[in-house]
């Protein structure tokens with residue numbers, strides 16, 4: 001029988017429950033699904049074969065907290081803390097954002113993701129319909145939904161209109177892909193948060209929210225709500241097994257218990273947190289409490305790139321430095337970028353390379369000097385691989401990065417479109 005795609009002779013880091021690593025293995029793909037993984041059973045008859053001799057193959061990476069369209073603001077407000085960063089960014093967003101500019105920024109973000117081995121992202125931004133359309137055309141798995149802030153956002157919607165629009169958008173979305181994205185508990189009042197919680201319950205939507213990112217945020221939320229962000233989310237019906245907390249840095253012991261009991265996940269964003277001096281998430285305590293700790297890049301406006309290889313190392317190194325070597329091992333770090341991400345977003349078909357799962361694969365360059373030698377494929381992937389080593393990417397069975405060439409995204413067009421926005425962005429920022 002002919003299959004659609006065969007990745008042959010690879011070292012396959014499956015990230016299955018036993019964390020199996022196959023050597024000299026073949027991955028067969030039919031349509032969008034992996035049909036077999038392991039030693040080749042015989043000659044392979046495939047429409048397309050990727051010769052991965054000597055290559056490490058890992059599952060497509062899941063970016064559990066990002067704002068893809070913010071690639072357009074990359075590097076606009078560096079070396080500032082979160083509060084001053086937002087003060088510089090918000091006028092630019094107000095002046096620039098539209099269906100067209102969000103589509104352009106998202107296309108650039110998806111190009112960057114694919115070249116980084118990211119096949120799925122949980123997004124939060126204005127004009128989510130524009131982002132979703134770009135992602136669908138590119139074959140990129142973008143999750144997200146209506147964003148909520150208290151002010152009329154960049155799309156000009158006041159809160160009541162926003163709620164009605166969001167209800168229509170959710171009703172038109174497949175049930176397992178419904179998300180609401182209340183920005184945070186500092187940019188929404190209690191009534192608004194309650195309304196978003198009720199909307200999520202009505203539509204069975206999952207929740208993507210910033211929470212406990214900085215010490216300053218804790219102060220704002222205490223002044224506004226008299227509680228911690230996690231307590232506010234709980235009281236608004238926004239903390240549950242379908243919730244992803246972006247950042248989750250400054251969790252009190254009580255918050256940690258609430259998060260663990262709720263089944264919510266944390267999207268750890270070490271690059272953003274370290275660059276903005278937001279702090280260090282309590283990863284060992286979260287893991288010990290059974291909280292899924294996924295990995296996010298945050299938006300490129302704050303952390304400057306969409307690089308989960310960097311994020312893996314920036315997660316690993318401070319943990320080793322602060323908690324001791326081996327407290328969180330390489331495989332646990334890779335799990336954050338794969339299986340925990342899949343669990344956080346409620347996508348059991350993602351995150352591992354197993355028969356029956358969606359065919360999201362990253363094939364690292366077998367001829368990369370910096371991946372040679374490799375005594376342990378997991379260690380190599382976490383501690384040595386960089387996105388420059390990503391050579392082929394398969395997303396939903398489609399070869400979207402083919403020997404480093406993007407096949408579904410017009411990267412030159414995306415770069416030109418975002419570059420063209422530069423003067424408008426600068427003019428809006430300096431006002």
Ligand SMILES: [Zn+2]
Nearest residue numbers: 210246298299
């Ligand atoms: Zn964010």
